[in-house]
Amino acid sequence: MEWWKEMGSTTQAFLSMAIVSTLLLAMLIAIHLMGLEQDSEPSDSSASERKRQWFDARMILVFCTVCSWLIVAFNFANFSLKLSLLFAVLIAGPLAFFSRYMLKRWFTPMEEVSKLDLLQQTGQVLQSIPPHRNGFGKVFLALPEAPFQVEAITAGQELSPGAHVRVIDVIDDRIILVEPIEEEYPGQGIDR
Numbered sequence: 001m002e003w004w005k006e007m008g009s010t011t012q013a014f015l016s017m018a019i020v021s022t023l024l025l026a027m028l029i030a031i032h033l034m035g036l037e038q039d040s041e042p043s044d045s046s047a048s049e050r051k052r053q054w055f056d057a058r059m060i061l062v063f064c065t066v067c068s069w070l071i072v073a074f075n076f077a078n079f080s081l082k083l084s085l086l087f088a089v090l091i092a093g094p095l096a097f098f099s100r101y102m103l104k105r106w107f108t109p110m111e112e113v114s115k116l117d118l119l120q121q122t123g124q125v126l127q128s129i130p131p132h133r134n135g136f137g138k139v140f141l142a143l144p145e146a147p148f149q150v151e152a153i154t155a156g157q158e159l160s161p162g163a164h165v166r167v168i169d170v171i172d173d174r175i176i177l178v179e180p181i182e183e184e185y186p187g188q189g190i191d192r
Protein backbone atom coordinates (compact mmCIF):
# COMPACT_ATOMS: atom_id res chain seq x y z
CA MET A 1 0.00 0.00 0.00
CA GLU A 2 3.04 2.28 -0.16
CA TRP A 3 2.23 3.20 -3.75
CA TRP A 4 -1.22 4.41 -2.61
CA LYS A 5 0.26 6.58 0.12
CA GLU A 6 2.79 8.07 -2.29
CA MET A 7 0.02 9.41 -4.52
CA GLY A 8 -1.50 12.74 -3.65
CA SER A 9 -5.05 12.93 -2.36
CA THR A 10 -6.24 14.33 -5.72
CA THR A 11 -4.81 11.40 -7.65
CA GLN A 12 -6.26 8.97 -5.09
CA ALA A 13 -9.71 10.55 -5.50
CA PHE A 14 -9.62 10.39 -9.30
CA LEU A 15 -8.21 6.84 -9.30
CA SER A 16 -11.03 5.73 -6.98
CA MET A 17 -13.55 7.44 -9.26
CA ALA A 18 -11.98 5.74 -12.30
CA ILE A 19 -12.18 2.27 -10.75
CA VAL A 20 -15.78 2.68 -9.53
CA SER A 21 -17.02 4.20 -12.80
CA THR A 22 -15.26 1.46 -14.82
CA LEU A 23 -16.97 -1.24 -12.74
CA LEU A 24 -20.36 0.47 -13.11
CA LEU A 25 -19.87 0.85 -16.86
CA ALA A 26 -18.91 -2.83 -17.17
CA MET A 27 -22.05 -3.83 -15.25
CA LEU A 28 -24.22 -1.56 -17.40
CA ILE A 29 -22.80 -3.05 -20.59
CA ALA A 30 -23.30 -6.60 -19.25
CA ILE A 31 -26.91 -5.83 -18.29
CA HIS A 32 -27.52 -4.33 -21.72
CA LEU A 33 -25.98 -7.30 -23.55
CA MET A 34 -28.01 -9.81 -21.50
CA GLY A 35 -31.19 -7.93 -22.34
CA LEU A 36 -32.10 -7.23 -18.70
CA GLU A 37 -32.17 -3.46 -19.09
CA GLN A 38 -35.50 -1.81 -18.23
CA ASP A 39 -36.85 1.15 -20.15
CA SER A 40 -36.27 4.17 -17.91
CA GLU A 41 -38.36 6.45 -20.11
CA PRO A 42 -42.12 6.74 -19.71
CA SER A 43 -44.01 4.74 -22.31
CA ASP A 44 -46.07 7.75 -23.39
CA SER A 45 -43.02 9.77 -24.48
CA SER A 46 -42.71 9.99 -28.22
CA ALA A 47 -39.63 8.98 -30.18
CA SER A 48 -38.97 12.61 -31.15
CA GLU A 49 -38.94 13.64 -27.47
CA ARG A 50 -36.46 10.88 -26.66
CA LYS A 51 -34.18 11.97 -29.50
CA ARG A 52 -34.10 15.51 -28.12
CA GLN A 53 -32.57 14.39 -24.83
CA TRP A 54 -28.92 15.36 -24.90
CA PHE A 55 -27.67 13.47 -21.88
CA ASP A 56 -28.43 10.05 -20.52
CA ALA A 57 -26.93 7.88 -17.78
CA ARG A 58 -24.72 5.88 -20.16
CA MET A 59 -23.20 8.99 -21.68
CA ILE A 60 -22.47 10.53 -18.27
CA LEU A 61 -20.94 7.26 -17.04
CA VAL A 62 -18.71 6.98 -20.12
CA PHE A 63 -17.64 10.60 -19.62
CA CYS A 64 -16.79 10.03 -15.93
CA THR A 65 -14.87 6.83 -16.69
CA VAL A 66 -12.77 8.27 -19.52
CA CYS A 67 -12.23 11.61 -17.80
CA SER A 68 -11.09 10.12 -14.49
CA TRP A 69 -8.67 7.68 -16.14
CA LEU A 70 -7.22 10.49 -18.26
CA ILE A 71 -6.75 12.74 -15.22
CA VAL A 72 -4.91 9.91 -13.42
CA ALA A 73 -2.72 9.32 -16.47
CA PHE A 74 -1.95 13.03 -16.86
CA ASN A 75 -1.16 13.31 -13.14
CA PHE A 76 1.33 10.45 -13.44
CA ALA A 77 2.86 12.30 -16.41
CA ASN A 78 3.38 15.29 -14.05
CA PHE A 79 0.83 17.61 -15.69
CA SER A 80 -0.70 20.24 -13.43
CA LEU A 81 -4.21 19.54 -12.12
CA LYS A 82 -5.75 22.36 -14.20
CA LEU A 83 -4.06 21.14 -17.39
CA SER A 84 -5.05 17.52 -16.61
CA LEU A 85 -8.68 18.56 -16.13
CA LEU A 86 -8.70 20.62 -19.32
CA PHE A 87 -7.22 17.87 -21.51
CA ALA A 88 -9.40 15.17 -19.91
CA VAL A 89 -12.62 17.12 -20.50
CA LEU A 90 -11.62 18.01 -24.07
CA ILE A 91 -10.95 14.33 -24.87
CA ALA A 92 -13.69 12.66 -22.77
CA GLY A 93 -16.52 14.96 -23.89
CA PRO A 94 -16.47 14.05 -27.58
CA LEU A 95 -15.80 10.37 -26.76
CA ALA A 96 -18.84 10.20 -24.48
CA PHE A 97 -21.01 11.94 -27.07
CA PHE A 98 -19.72 9.59 -29.80
CA SER A 99 -20.25 6.49 -27.61
CA ARG A 100 -23.93 7.37 -27.17
CA TYR A 101 -24.56 7.24 -30.91
CA MET A 102 -22.40 4.16 -31.45
CA LEU A 103 -24.29 2.25 -28.75
CA LYS A 104 -27.58 3.24 -30.38
CA ARG A 105 -26.27 2.08 -33.75
CA TRP A 106 -24.90 -1.24 -32.46
CA PHE A 107 -27.76 -2.06 -30.13
CA THR A 108 -30.93 -0.73 -31.75
CA PRO A 109 -34.03 -1.41 -29.65
CA MET A 110 -36.58 -3.56 -31.44
CA GLU A 111 -39.21 -0.82 -31.07
CA GLU A 112 -37.27 1.30 -33.56
CA VAL A 113 -37.33 -1.42 -36.25
CA SER A 114 -40.51 -1.86 -38.25
CA LYS A 115 -42.29 -5.20 -38.53
CA LEU A 116 -41.79 -5.23 -42.31
CA ASP A 117 -38.02 -4.82 -41.84
CA LEU A 118 -37.93 -7.91 -39.63
CA LEU A 119 -39.98 -10.30 -41.77
CA GLN A 120 -37.83 -12.74 -43.75
CA GLN A 121 -34.65 -11.52 -42.02
CA THR A 122 -32.21 -14.23 -41.06
CA GLY A 123 -30.29 -14.64 -37.84
CA GLN A 124 -28.60 -17.05 -35.50
CA VAL A 125 -29.89 -18.59 -32.27
CA LEU A 126 -28.01 -17.36 -29.19
CA GLN A 127 -30.05 -19.12 -26.51
CA SER A 128 -32.01 -22.36 -27.10
CA ILE A 129 -35.60 -21.88 -28.26
CA PRO A 130 -37.99 -24.49 -26.80
CA PRO A 131 -40.25 -26.40 -29.24
CA HIS A 132 -43.91 -25.70 -30.09
CA ARG A 133 -44.11 -22.18 -28.61
CA ASN A 134 -43.38 -23.50 -25.11
CA GLY A 135 -40.87 -20.84 -24.15
CA PHE A 136 -38.51 -18.14 -25.27
CA GLY A 137 -34.97 -18.14 -26.54
CA LYS A 138 -32.76 -15.41 -27.98
CA VAL A 139 -31.84 -14.74 -31.60
CA PHE A 140 -29.18 -12.42 -33.02
CA LEU A 141 -30.30 -10.47 -36.10
CA ALA A 142 -27.81 -8.54 -38.23
CA LEU A 143 -30.05 -5.92 -39.81
CA PRO A 144 -28.57 -3.31 -42.15
CA GLU A 145 -29.54 -0.58 -39.64
CA ALA A 146 -27.87 -2.29 -36.68
CA PRO A 147 -27.35 -5.74 -35.19
CA PHE A 148 -29.35 -6.66 -32.09
CA GLN A 149 -30.68 -9.60 -30.11
CA VAL A 150 -34.36 -10.31 -29.52
CA GLU A 151 -36.55 -12.89 -27.79
CA ALA A 152 -37.88 -15.56 -30.11
CA ILE A 153 -40.23 -18.54 -30.21
CA THR A 154 -40.66 -21.33 -32.73
CA ALA A 155 -43.64 -23.45 -33.77
CA GLY A 156 -41.50 -26.47 -34.69
CA GLN A 157 -38.74 -28.45 -32.99
CA GLU A 158 -36.30 -27.03 -30.46
CA LEU A 159 -33.64 -24.79 -31.97
CA SER A 160 -30.15 -25.04 -30.51
CA PRO A 161 -27.60 -22.22 -30.18
CA GLY A 162 -25.85 -21.60 -33.48
CA ALA A 163 -28.82 -22.66 -35.62
CA HIS A 164 -29.65 -20.34 -38.51
CA VAL A 165 -33.24 -19.09 -38.56
CA ARG A 166 -35.61 -16.89 -40.56
CA VAL A 167 -38.18 -14.48 -39.05
CA ILE A 168 -41.70 -15.40 -40.16
CA ASP A 169 -43.78 -13.21 -37.81
CA VAL A 170 -43.53 -10.50 -35.16
CA ILE A 171 -45.59 -11.02 -32.00
CA ASP A 172 -46.36 -8.21 -29.52
CA ASP A 173 -43.68 -5.97 -31.08
CA ARG A 174 -41.05 -7.58 -28.79
CA ILE A 175 -41.01 -11.26 -29.74
CA ILE A 176 -40.37 -12.86 -33.11
CA LEU A 177 -41.53 -16.19 -34.48
CA VAL A 178 -38.74 -18.01 -36.30
CA GLU A 179 -38.26 -21.15 -38.35
CA PRO A 180 -35.03 -22.98 -39.09
CA ILE A 181 -33.38 -22.35 -42.42
CA GLU A 182 -33.09 -25.62 -44.28
CA GLU A 183 -29.75 -26.46 -45.87
CA GLU A 184 -29.70 -25.69 -49.56
CA TYR A 185 -27.91 -28.95 -50.36
CA PRO A 186 -28.77 -31.54 -47.67
CA GLY A 187 -26.08 -34.09 -46.97
CA GLN A 188 -23.25 -31.87 -48.18
CA GLY A 189 -20.83 -29.96 -46.02
CA ILE A 190 -20.56 -26.20 -45.99
CA ASP A 191 -17.24 -26.29 -47.82
CA ARG A 192 -17.58 -27.29 -51.46
